[in-house]
Amino acid sequence: MKATDIKDPEYFHKVVDCQHACPAHTPVPEYIRLIAEEKYTEAYMINWDSNVFPGVLGRTCDRPCEPACRRGRIDGKDEEPVAICRLKRVAADNKGDVKSLMPIGPFKPNGKKIALIGAGPASLTVARDLAPLGYEIHLYDEQKLGGGFMRSQIPSFRLPETVLNEEVNYILDLGIHTHFNHYVKSLKETLSKDYDAVFVGSGAPKGRDLDIPGRKDGAANIHIGINWLANVAFEHTAKVGKKVIVLGGGNTAMDCCRTARRLGGDEVKVVVRSPFAEMKASPWEKEDAAHEDIPIIDNHVPKSFVVENGVLKGMTFEKVTAEYDKDGKRKLVPVGGPDVFIEADDVLIAVGQENSFPWIERDLGIEFDKWDMPKVDEVTFASTNSKVFFGGDSAWGPKNVITAVAHGHQAAISIDLMCRGEVLTVRPSPYVNLVSQKMGIHEWAYDSQVVTDKRYVVPQAEKKLTLSDRKKEVELGFNGLTGFKEAERCLNCDIQTVFTTDKCIECDACVDICPTACISFTENADESDLRSMLKMPAKNLTQDLYVSDILPTKRVMVKDENVCLHCGLCAERCPTSAWDMQKFFYNVTKAHTGCASHK
Amino acid sequence: MTYVRPKFRHPELPKNKLGYTVDYYEGALSTLCAGCGHDSISAGIIQAAYEMNIEPHKLAKLSGIGCSSKTPAYFLSNSHGFNSVHGRMPSVATGANLANRDLTYFGVSGDGDTASIGMGQFVHVIRRALNMTYIVMNNGCYGLTKGQDSATADQGSKNKSGNVNLFESIDLASLAIELGATFVAQSFSGDKTQLVPLIKAAMNHPGFAFINVISPCVTFNNNMGSTKSYDYVREHVGATATVDFVPEMQEIIVEYGKGTHKNVTMHDGSVIQLHKLSEDWNPLDRQSAMNAVINSKAKNEILTGLLYVNPDAHDLHHMIKTSDKPLNTLTKEQLCPGSEMLSEINADLR
Numbered sequence: 001m002k003a004t005d006i007k008d009p010e011y012f013h014k015v016v017d018c019q020h021a022c023p024a025h026t027p028v029p030e031y032i033r034l035i036a037e038e039k040y041t042e043a044y045m046i047n048w049d050s051n052v053f054p055g056v057l058g059r060t061c062d063r064p065c066e067p068a069c070r071r072g073r074i075d076g077k078d079e080e081p082v083a084i085c086r087l088k089r090v091a092a093d094n095k096g097d098v099k100s101l102m103p104i105g106p107f108k109p110n111g112k113k114i115a116l117i118g119a120g121p122a123s124l125t126v127a128r129d130l131a132p133l134g135y136e137i138h139l140y141d142e143q144k145l146g147g148g149f150m151r152s153q154i155p156s157f158r159l160p161e162t163v164l165n166e167e168v169n170y171i172l173d174l175g176i177h178t179h180f181n182h183y184v185k186s187l188k189e190t191l192s193k194d195y196d197a198v199f200v201g202s203g204a205p206k207g208r209d210l211d212i213p214g215r216k217d218g219a220a221n222i223h224i225g226i227n228w229l230a231n232v233a234f235e236h237t238a239k240v241g242k243k244v245i246v247l248g249g250g251n252t253a254m255d256c257c258r259t260a261r262r263l264g265g266d267e268v269k270v271v272v273r274s275p276f277a278e279m280k281a282s283p284w285e286k287e288d289a290a291h292e293d294i295p296i297i298d299n300h301v302p303k304s305f306v307v308e309n310g311v312l313k314g315m316t317f318e319k320v321t322a323e324y325d326k327d328g329k330r331k332l333v334p335v336g337g338p339d340v341f342i343e344a345d346d347v348l349i350a351v352g353q354e355n356s357f358p359w360i361e362r363d364l365g366i367e368f369d370k371w372d373m374p375k376v377d378e379v380t381f382a383s384t385n386s387k388v389f390f391g392g393d394s395a396w397g398p399k400n401v402i403t404a405v406a407h408g409h410q411a412a413i414s415i416d417l418m419c420r421g422e423v424l425t426v427r428p429s430p431y432v433n434l435v436s437q438k439m440g441i442h443e444w445a446y447d448s449q450v451v452t453d454k455r456y457v458v459p460q461a462e463k464k465l466t467l468s469d470r471k472k473e474v475e476l477g478f479n480g481l482t483g484f485k486e487a488e489r490c491l492n493c494d495i496q497t498v499f500t501t502d503k504c505i506e507c508d509a510c511v512d513i514c515p516t517a518c519i520s521f522t523e524n525a526d527e528s529d530l531r532s533m534l535k536m537p538a539k540n541l542t543q544d545l546y547v548s549d550i551l552p553t554k555r556v557m558v559k560d561e562n563v564c565l566h567c568g569l570c571a572e573r574c575p576t577s578a579w580d581m582q583k584f585f586y587n588v589t590k591a592h593t594g595c596a597s598h599k
Numbered sequence: 600m601t602y603v604r605p606k607f608r609h610p611e612l613p614k615n616k617l618g619y620t621v622d623y624y625e626g627a628l629s630t631l632c633a634g635c636g637h638d639s640i641s642a643g644i645i646q647a648a649y650e651m652n653i654e655p656h657k658l659a660k661l662s663g664i665g666c667s668s669k670t671p672a673y674f675l676s677n678s679h680g681f682n683s684v685h686g687r688m689p690s691v692a693t694g695a696n697l698a699n700r701d702l703t704y705f706g707v708s709g710d711g712d713t714a715s716i717g718m719g720q721f722v723h724v725i726r727r728a729l730n731m732t733y734i735v736m737n738n739g740c741y742g743l744t745k746g747q748d749s750a751t752a753d754q755g756s757k758n759k760s761g762n763v764n765l766f767e768s769i770d771l772a773s774l775a776i777e778l779g780a781t782f783v784a785q786s787f788s789g790d791k792t793q794l795v796p797l798i799k800a801a802m803n804h805p806g807f808a809f810i811n812v813i814s815p816c817v818t819f820n821n822n823m824g825s826t827k828s829y830d831y832v833r834e835h836v837g838a839t840a841t842v843d844f845v846p847e848m849q850e851i852i853v854e855y856g857k858g859t860h861k862n863v864t865m866h867d868g869s870v871i872q873l874h875k876l877s878e879d880w881n882p883l884d885r886q887s888a889m890n891a892v893i894n895s896k897a898k899n900e901i902l903t904g905l906l907y908v909n910p911d912a913h914d915l916h917h918m919i920k921t922s923d924k925p926l927n928t929l930t931k932e933q934l935c936p937g938s939e940m941l942s943e944i945n946a947d948l949r
C-alpha cells in the first residue's frame with residue numbers, strides 16, 4: 001500500500017467516527033472533554049457553531065453518531081456507544097452566558113437581500129450563517145412562530161418550548177426580518193421582489209393518507225398524524241378519544257401515540273404492517289412508547305375503517321407474515337384466518353410524509369424530476385435556477401434536524417459565494433489543527449485512561465406526572481456527576497496516533513504494549529493482502545489502515561484504526577517519540593467563519 | 600496519565616485449546632524503560648505460552664536481579680513466580696524442580712545476573728541438566744544499575760559514556776554447548792518470528808534449554824559504537840536457519856525442498872522444522888554448532904536461530920533416578936518406611 005497521507009485532513013477526520021458520521025461534523029470528542037472539565041459554556045459553543053441547536057438536538061437528535069461510535073465495537077459484546085446526544089444536553093443545561101460569545105449585531109449591511117421560505121432548522125441555519133456577514137435576511141413561514149417541525153411536530157414532552165424558543169431566538173436576534181403567518185403562495189412572486197437569492201426550506205409538509213374503505217365516512221375521527229401533532233402543538237386540539245389506533249411504525253407514530261396517551265387516550269395501540277424489528281422508529285422511541293404502556297401490534301395490514309351510524313367504531317386488519325426472497329426483499333404474505341377487528345374512537349395515520357411544492361411554478365427554470373422533486377446539487381444545494389437553493393427536508397425528502405442544519409451551512413456558503421460572484425463548486429477547506437498532547441513520560445494533556453463504566457441511563461420523570469401533563473418533559477437529563485462519568489467513557493478518538501517513520505527504531509515496544517493489537521510491522525503488500533498479514537486480521541473494511549513509509553528493515557508499520565482505544569500507550573512506550581498523540585481539531589468552515597468574514 | 604493498561608482487548612482474539620485468549624498470559628504493565636528489548640521478549644514469552652496451551656498454574660517463572668529479572672512480573676501473572684537473589688536463580692530452580700518435577704520451569708536472567716555474579720550457578724545448572732528453559736536477556740550491560748559493562752560486552756564495544764571495553768567477552772551460547780546443554784539457541788528481541796518458535800521448542804525440550812537473546816538496553820547501551828544496539832544487531836545478524844516448532848500430533852503443513860531443510864523430531868513426536876539451513880552446519884552435532892558460532896564471530900556476525908539440539912536429552916531426575924511422582928506429593932509413609940525397614944537395610948549393609 002502507499003504510505004498514508006496524513007496531511008489530507010479527511011484521513012484523521014474519518015478516525016473520529018462520531019464526528020465523521022455527524023452530518024454537520026460536530027467536533028464531538030472536543031465538546032465531551034469540555035463537559036468532563038465542567039466547561040459547559042465552551043462545550044455549548046462548539047456545538048452551537050456546528051449544529052446551531054444544541055439544546056434541541058441534545059434531546060431529539062436522530063444521533064447517527066452513536067451507531068458509529070468506536071466504543072460500541074471495542075469488545076464485540078455488550079459495550080454500548082457513548083451517550084453523545086444526551087451529553088450535548090448536559091452542556092446546554094449547565095451553560096453560562098453564551099449570548100455574548102455569539103455574533104452580536106447590528107452588522108454592517110452588505111447590500112444583499114435573501115429570502116428564506118420556511119422557518120425550520122435548515123432556513124434558520126442559513127439565517128444564522130449569513131446574517132453576521134451583513135445580508136438582509138427575510139424569513140417566511142405560514143406558522144405564527146419559527147422552528148418549523150421542531151415546533152409543530154416534536155412534542156413538548158420531548159422538547160420543551162422554552163428550550164426551542166431560546167435557540168430560535170438566538171438566531172432571530174441577529175436582526176432577521178420575520179414574516180410569520182405568511183404562506184408563500186408563489187415563488188415567482190417572491191423572485192420578482194429584489195432578492196439576490198432564495199432558499200427553500202419548506203420541509204416535507206404533507207402527511208400520507210390511507211385510502212381504504214370507510215376513510216370518508218369516518219373522517220371526523222381519522223387524522224393525518226403530522227397535521228394532528230401540529231394542531232396539538234398550536235393548541236387547536238386538546239383531546240382525543242379513549243381508544244386510539246396509531247397506524248405506522250416510524251418516529252411520527254411514536255410521537256402520535258405518546259401524545260394521544262396524554263390527551264385522554266387510555267387504550268392507545270400502535271398497529272404496524274412490518275415485523276417489530278423492522279420498524280423505522282429508533283429503538284429508544286419504541287422503548288419510551290412501551291414504557292408508557294402502549295402495545296405495538298406488528299404484522300397487521302389495515303383493511304378498513306369500521307363506521308356505524310356515522311360513528312367510527314374501529315378498524316379491521318389482515319394478519320401477515322414477512323417472507324424474504326433470495327435477495328432479501330421482503331414480502332408481506334397473509335397468514336389466512338379471519339380479519340382482526342380493533343376498537344377505536346380515533347385513528348391517527350402516521351404512515352409517512354411527502355414533499356409538495358404547489359406554490360412553485362414550473363416555469364421558473366427549476367427542473368423537477370419524475371417524482372416531482374426539484375433537481376438539487378448535492379454539494380452546492382443549488383437548483384437549476386441559479387438564484388434558488390434548497391435544503392433540509394425540501395431537498396431530498398424527510399430526514400432529520402441535524403441533516404437540515406448541515407444542508408443549511410452548505411447552502412449558506414453557496415449563497416455567499418454566488419453573491420460575491422465566485423464559483424460555487426470550489427468549497428472552503430475545513431479548519432484543521434494537529435497539536436501534540438505530550439506533557440511528560442506518562443502524562444498527556446488528555447485523560448488517556450480507558451474506563452470500563454457501562455453506558456449511563458438518562459433518568460426520567462415519574463410516569464404519573466408526565467402522562468398527566470403534555471408539556472412535562474419526560475427525560476430529566478444527566479446531572480453533572482453522571483455527565484462527567486459518561487463523558488469519561490469517550491475514547492478521545494480525535495487524539496490521533498501520529499507516526500514519524502524516520503524516528504522509528506523498530507524496537508516493537510508499541511506492538512507489544514498495544515492492548516488491542518492495532519499495530520504491526522510487516523512487509524508491504526496490497527491492501528487486501530496486508531489486511532490479513534497483520535497481528536490481528538483487519539476485517540472491518542470501513543476502517544482504514546495507517547501505513548508508514550518503508551522502514552530500514554524494508555518493512556512498513558501498519559496500524560488498523562478499527563479498535564484503537566487512543567490510550568496513548570504506544571506513544572508512552574516508544575523510546576524515540578516516533579509515535580505521538582496529537583489532538584486533531586477539524587471544523588467545517590461556515591459562511592460566517594470562512595474567508596469572507598475576514599475580508 | 601497512564602499507569603494501567605486498558606481492560607479492552609481486540610474483540611476477535613482467537614482462543615487456544617484451553618479456551619484462553621492471549622491476554623490470559625499477560626502480566627502487569629511493564630515499568631521498564633520505553634523501548635527496552637526485554638519487553639519484546641516478555642511479549643514473545645506470552646505468545647509462546649499461549650500457543651503452547653500452557654496451563655498457567657503448571658508453570659513456574661524464576662529470576663535473579665536486574666531489569667531482565669524483573670520481567671516475570673510482566674508476563675504470566677497466573678503462574679507461580681520466584682524472584683530470587685542476584686545470580687541465584689539456578690539454585691532456586693533446582694530446588695523447586697527437584698521438589699516438583701511436574702511443573703514447567705522458566706528461568707529469566709540477565710547477562711550480569713548470569714555471566715558475572717551468577718556464573719558459578721549457571722555452569723552447574725547446565726552440568727546438572729536441570730529440565731528448564733533458561734533465557735538470558737543479553738544487553739551487554741548492567742541495565743538496572745545504570746549501564747556498567749557486563750561480561751558479555753564485546754571487546755571494543757563502546758558504552759554510552761564513550762569508554763571502550765578492553766576485555767574479552769564471555770560467549771554464553773558456546774559455553775552452554777561446551778558444558779552439555781541439550782538445547783542451545785540464540786535470538787534477537789526485535790525478531791519475534793524467530794524468537795517465539797524457539798521459546799516454544801525450548802519449553803518443550805525435556806532437558807536444559809538455553810536461549811541467549813540479544814536485547815538492547817535503549818537507555819544505556821543503544822549508542823553508536825555499541826555492539827548491542829538495535830542498529831548494530833540488525834546490521835550484523837545472521838541466522839542458522841528459519842525455525843518453526845510443530846507440537847506433537849499436529850500436521851506439518853509447510854514442506855521445503857531437500858538440502859535446505861531439516862526436521863528434528865523430538866522424543867514426544869514434536870518437530871522442530873528448520874529451513875534455509877546455513878551451509879556446513881548440523882544442528883544435531885555439537886562440534887558443528889561450535890564451529891558455526893566461532894566462524895560467524897570471526898566474521899563479526901551475530902549468529903541467531905537454533906544452534907544445537909539433542910533430541911534424546913535426559914534431565915537430572917532421569918540421571919539420579921528419582922521417583923516419577925513429584926517428591927512434594929510423597930507422603931510421610933512413603934518417605935519414611937519405618938524402623939523395621941531401617942534395621943533390614945542396616946542389616947544388609949553389615
Ligand SMILES: Cc1cc2nc3c(=O)[nH]c(=O)nc-3n(C[C@H](O)[C@H](O)[C@H](O)COP(=O)(O)OP(=O)(O)OC[C@H]3O[C@@H](n4cnc5c(N)ncnc54)[C@H](O)[C@@H]3O)c2cc1C
Nearest residue numbers: 118120121122141142148149184202203392393399400401
Ligand atoms: C412527528 C415528527 C417528529 C420528528 N422528530 C424528530 C426528532 O426527534 N429529531 C429529529 O432530528 N428530527 C425529527 N423529525 C424530523 C424533523 O423535524 C425534520 O427533518 C426537520 O425539521 C426538517 O427541517 P427543515 O428545515 O427542512 O423543515 P421543517 O422543519 O419541516 O420546516 C419547514 C417549515 O416551512 C413551512 N412552510 C412550508 N411551506 C411553506 C410555504 N409555502 N410558505 C411558508 N411556509 C412554508 C412549514 O410550515 C414549516 O414550518 C420529526 C418529524 C416529525 C414529523
Ligand SMILES: Cc1ncc(C[n+]2csc(CCOP(=O)(O)OP(=O)(O)O)c2C)c(N)n1
Nearest residue numbers: 665666667685709710711712740741742743
Ligand atoms: C548481590 C548483589 N550484588 C549487586 C547488586 C547490584 N545489581 C543489581 S542489578 C545488577 C546487574 C544486573 O545486570 P543484568 O543481569 O545484565 O540485568 P539488566 O538490568 O541488564 O537486564 C547488579 C550488579 C545486587 N542487586 N545484588
Ligand code: SF4
Nearest residue numbers: 018069070490491493
Ligand atoms: S468514543 Fe468518543 S470520540 Fe470515539 S467515536 Fe465515541 S464519542 Fe466519538
Ligand code: SF4
Nearest residue numbers: 514564565567568570
Ligand atoms: S493508542 Fe496506541 S496503544 Fe492505544 S490502542 Fe491505539 S494504537 Fe494501541
Ligand code: SF4
Nearest residue numbers: 632635666742816817
Ligand atoms: S535500563 Fe536498559 S535494560 Fe533496564 S529497563 Fe531500561 S532499557 Fe531496559
Ligand SMILES: [Mg+2]
Nearest residue numbers: 709710738740
Ligand atoms: Mg544486562
